[in-house]
Structure formats: structure tokens, C-alpha cells
Amino acid sequence: MEVARFWRENQSRYNMQGKKCGACGIVYFPPRDLCPKCRRESIGKMEKLKLSGKGKIISYTVVHDGLPAFSMQVPYTMAIIELEEGPKITGQIVDVKPDEVKIGTEVEAVFRKLGQEGECGVIHYGYKFVPKE
Amino acid sequence: MREVAIIGVGETKFGELWERSFRDLGIEAGFKAMEDAGIAGDDIDAMFVGNMSADRLIDQEHIAPLIADYSGFGERNLPSVRVEAANASGGIALSQAYMSVASSVHDIVVVGGAEKMMDVGEESAAEILASTADQEWEAVFGATLGSLYAMMARRHMNDFGTTKEQLASVAVKNHLNGSMNPDAQFQRAIKLEMALNAPMVADPLGVFDCAPLSDGAAAVILCPWEDAKKYTDSPVKILSCGQAGDYMALHDRPSLTRMDATIEASKKAYKYAGIGPNDIQLAEVHDAFSISEIMAIEDLGFFEKGKGGKATEDGETALNSKISVNTSGGLKAKGNPMGATGVGQAVEMTLQLRGEAGDRQVKDAEKGLIHNIGGTGSTCIVHILGRGN
Ligand SMILES: [Zn+2]
Numbered sequence: 233m234e235v236a237r238f239w240r241e242n243q244s245r246y247n248m249q250g251k252k253c254g255a256c257g258i259v260y261f262p263p264r265d266l267c268p269k270c271r272r273e274s275i276g277k278m279e280k281l282k283l284s285g286k287g288k289i290i291s292y293t294v295v296h297d298g299l300p301a302f303s304m305q306v307p308y309t310m311a312i313i314e315l316e317e318g319p320k321i322t323g324q325i326v327d328v329k330p331d332e333v334k335i336g337t338e339v340e341a342v343f344r345k346l347g348q349e350g351e352c353g354v355i356h357y358g359y360k361f362v363p364k365e
Numbered sequence: 366m367r368e369v370a371i372i373g374v375g376e377t378k379f380g381e382l383w384e385r386s387f388r389d390l391g392i393e394a395g396f397k398a399m400e401d402a403g404i405a406g407d408d409i410d411a412m413f414v415g416n417m418s419a420d421r422l423i424d425q426e427h428i429a430p431l432i433a434d435y436s437g438f439g440e441r442n443l444p445s446v447r448v449e450a451a452n453a454s455g456g457i458a459l460s461q462a463y464m465s466v467a468s469s470v471h472d473i474v475v476v477g478g479a480e481k482m483m484d485v486g487e488e489s490a491a492e493i494l495a496s497t498a499d500q501e502w503e504a505v506f507g508a509t510l511g512s513l514y515a516m517m518a519r520r521h522m523n524d525f526g527t528t529k530e531q532l533a534s535v536a537v538k539n540h541l542n543g544s545m546n547p548d549a550q551f552q553r554a555i556k557l558e559m560a561l562n563a564p565m566v567a568d569p570l571g572v573f574d575c576a577p578l579s580d581g582a583a584a585v586i587l588c589p590w591e592d593a594k595k596y597t598d599s600p601v602k603i604l605s606c607g608q609a610g611d612y613m614a615l616h617d618r619p620s621l622t623r624m625d626a627t628i629e630a631s632k633k634a635y636k637y638a639g640i641g642p643n644d645i646q647l648a649e650v651h652d653a654f655s656i657s658e659i660m661a662i663e664d665l666g667f668f669e670k671g672k673g674g675k676a677t678e679d680g681e682t683a684l685n686s687k688i689s690v691n692t693s694g695g696l697k698a699k700g701n702p703m704g705a706t707g708v709g710q711a712v713e714m715t716l717q718l719r720g721e722a723g724d725r726q727v728k729d730a731e732k733g734l735i736h737n738i739g740g741t742g743s744t745c746i747v748h749i750l751g752r753g754n
Binding site: 241262290291294295297303312324356360 | 488489491492495501502503504505506507508509511512513515516517519520523564565566567568569570612614615616617621
């Protein structure tokens with residue numbers, strides 16, 4: 233993915249900055265400018281909200297055929313995590329043996345290197361998840 | 366709205382077709398369909414071409430006029446449209462063409478689908494496929510398309526007790542069907558152990574849980590039902606189509622174990638056709654991954670939620686059983702040339718409803734459903750086809 237496209241989303245990727253709908257209270261991550269439940273009612277009412285990064289795994293997989301940018305990391309564990317505030321997100325689970333990852337495992341976000349564009353390319357940073365202490 | 370018929374079908378072999386170019390494939394499928402319909406180029410009003418990613422796969426934008434030109438329509442200034450909806454590009458090309466004939470905008474229309482995937486390496490192909498999910502919030506963190514389907518499979522196993530053997534039985538059935546299809550990429554039956562012992566792609570999905578990369582093209586010709594008998598003694602009727610969408614990213618959807626786009630698209634298709642799932646004898650469903658066939662046969666209403674794996678293992682979706690699913694071999698064995706896949710499903714269903722499917726013919730096939738998915742389920746298109754009379 234191009235540098236500019238990645239950079240534009242850095243605020244959210246670095247700080248887990250989401251949005252809360254002022255009309256219904258549902259929290260969204262990544263941030264949305266329109267609540268899909270309230271639509272028109274939500275315009276102008278989507279408030280910034282920093283997420284705790286804490287949540288639990290609702291599904292996971294160990295990836296053996298990875299994307300080129302992650303080829304140094306295979307096998308790696310991907311999961312969908314339901315955050316305490318409600319939204320679900322996709323991320324890598326690290327610092328854990330694959331067989332210790334289960335549905336229901338509690339995790340928290342950490343700031344890590346995500347991937348690299350080629351041998352000496354730009355390094356991307358963002359959140360990954362580790363089991364909660 | 367006019368009723369619409371399929372009067373001609375054609376497809377290339379699907380597979381690793383190193384010696385064939387993108388345009389060769391598109392033209393071959395188109396010629397075969399026109400030959401089958403016994404129709405001259407002068408009768409065609411428009412062309413719709415399903416194609417996912419020619420720009421990234423063969424470095425060519427604007428492929429609709431390219432295919433139209435090399436099919437001999439350059440001189441005639443034929444209008445042509447490329448349709449992109451990831452792996453559902455072909456199915457959506459069919460629905461757009463269907464609507465253009467049903468609404469009397471066009472009379473005779475060619476629907477093509479073509480994809481040339483083998484010119485790029487497997488790694489580039491994996492990146493392109495992952496970009497049919499949400500690039501910025503799924504793929505960027507390392508999610509491949511297969512890994513997202515693997516998370517659906519894991520959750521389905523957790524919630525309903527679906528087993529790896531049940532997943533593998535999808536591949537066993539589809540390879541057996543593919544062994545009877547001369548256009549299929551894989552024409553050899555496999556044993557359950559072979560699928561179970563294959564290398565992992567994204568746990569719990571192994572190599573045999575995933576459709577291959579393929580080159581291929583397919584085409585069908587549509588015309589108003591009232592004119593169909595002029596061209597063929599065995600027209601097939603498009604009884605209905607239904608399309609639905611969903612959140613782009615898998616994680617934004619309420620459930621990992623059902624595809625709401627499939628549920629909604631099929632509800633519309635059943636309603637417009639005035640029938641229900643029990644009236645269908647055969648279906649081509651989107652088995653890009655074994656779990657997607659299991660979820661599809663549940664979401665389309667053929668089996669209760671959670672029972673799709675058991676039904677497959679018990680042979681209820683085998684040829685000439687309760688419902689014959691993926692008689693062509695499906696995406697798994699027939700092959701999955703992205704933009705061509707949905708059009709290829711229409712080719713198979715037309716052959717079945719005409720009684721021309723050879724060794725894999727379903728007895729007394731009256732009504733069949735075809736189901737095509739884009740991404741992880743953010744696009745779904747369902748068509749119901751019926752035998753003409
Ligand atoms: Zn709201």
C-alpha cells in the first residue's frame with residue numbers, strides 16, 4: 233500500500249482513535265463520519281473517542297501462506313477482537329504460542345512494526361495484540 | 366419487465382493456461398456462445414464483461430472494448446461495459462445484462478467474464494485477492510482473503526461443531542464432480558485423507574479447502590423470452606435475480622457464521638421467482654473456500670444454520686441427492702478465474718437445465734440457483750434459472 237494512503241490513517245492506527253455516535257451511543261473503529269444505524273440523525277454528532285485497546289478474541293487463525301509484506305513472520309496469528317467499547321477489529325496476535333490463542337482469550341493492544349515495503353522500504357507501524365497480563 | 370432467456374453458452378477450459386492470452390480466452394468463450402446460439406454478430410446490441418483486476422493482473426485497463434474489438438465488433442461500434450465486483454464480477458455482469466434486456470433497453474446481449482491470473486506470481490495474486498477485503502483495516506495488518514474465511518470456519522466449528530472432515534468433504538465432492546467436467550481445472554477425484562493431510566494455508570483451512578488460481582473465460586447470450594425459440598429449441602429462462610451487499614470488512618458484520626448478503630440476495634431471488642429453496646434441484650454456490658460452500662447452503666435455505674457441514678458429509682449435496690451442489694466441480698475443482706467464475710456458473714446451469722451435462726447430469730433438473738460472492742461477502746448475487754418449455 234502506498235505511503236500516503238497509510239500515513240493518512242496513522243492517527244487512528246497509532247492512537248486507536250474511534251468515533252462515538254452522539255445519537256445512539258454506538259462506538260465505531262475505524263472512525264466513521266456517519267453511523268450506519270442512525271445515518272442522517274448522526275451527521276455532525278460523531279464524537280472522537282480514544283479506545284482502551286482491551287478486548288477478547290472472537291475468532292482467530294494461524295496464517296501459513298502470508299502476504300508478501302509479512303513473509304518474514306509466517307506462521308503468524310490473525311484474530312478478530314471485540315473491544316470493550318463494542319467495535320470489532322482485525323489484528324495480529326503476538327508474543328504468544330499459537331496453541332495458547334483461544335476464542336475468548338483476553339488481549340490488549342501494543343504498538344509495533346506492522347510490515348515493510350520490500351527489503352529497504354518504508355516501515356509501517358500500528359497496533360497488534362498480546363494476551364492481557 | 367420482459368422475461369429473459371439464455372440462448373447460447375460457451376466457456377474455455379479453466380486452469381493454468383500459459384499459452385493463452387487474456388484476449389484469446391475472452392474471444393474463445395464469446396465465439397462458442399455465439400455459435401451455440403446460432404447467432405450472427407449483427408444481431409448483438411451490447412456486451413457486458415465481468416473482470417476483477419485486469420489492470421493489476423495483465424496491466425491492461427479498459428478491457429471491455431478490447432474484448433469487443435477482438436470479437437469482431439470494432440467495425441460495428443458495439444457498446445461494451447466492464448463490470449467489477451471482485452470474485453462476483455461475472456455474476457453482476459450477468460445481472461446488469463439481464464436488467465438491460467428485461468427493461469427493453471437492449472434485445473440481444475453478450476455477457477462475458479474473463480480473468481488471466483497466472484501471469485503474476487502467487488504472492489502478487491494473494492495481495493490482489495486480499496484487496497477485495499478492506500485493504501486499510503484488514504489486509505494491512507496481515508489478513509489474507511483465506512485467513513478471513515478461516516476465521517469464519519473457526520467460529521462455525523466453535524458454534525456448531527462443524528469438523529475438519531466436514532470441510533474436507535466439500536472438496537471430495539467437488540473434485541468428484543469436476544472429474545466429469547471436461548472444462549474443469551482438476552479432473553481427478555480425491556480421497557478424504559488427501560484433503561485432511563494437505564499443508565495448512567490458514568488454520569483450519571488447508572490447500573484443499575481453497576479454490577485455485579485460474580485462467581479462464583465464459584460467455585452467455587441473452588435475449589427476450591418471446592424471441593428465444595427463433596434461436597434455439599432449448600432456451601433456459603432467467604426466473605429472477607437478487608443482489609445484496611454488506612459491510613466491507615468482515616469484522617464489522619454482526620456474525621462470522623452467516624453471510625447476510627447471501628440471505629438477503631436469495632430472499633429477493635426466491636420472491637421474484639415465486640418459489641422457495643425446496644423448489645430448487647441443483648445449485649452452483651460460491652465455494653472459494655470449503656467453509657463458504659457450507660455457509661452458502663445454509664444461508665440459501667437448503668439446510669438449517671449449523672447443519673451444512675453434516676449435510677455435506679452425509680452426501681446430501683452430492684450429485685442426484687437431496688440437492689445437487691456444484692455439479693461443475695465448483696470453484697474448487699472447475700477453477701476460479703475471478704471475473705469468469707459467475708458467468709461459468711450460468712454456463713453450467715444452462716447445460717444442466719437443457720439436459721446436456723453428460724456424466725454429471727442431474728435427473729429431472731427443472732430449477733437451479735447460482736450464487737456468486739465478492740470479497741468476504743460484501744457483495745452477493747443470486748440468479749434462479751428454469752428449464753424452458
Ligand atoms: Zn447511531
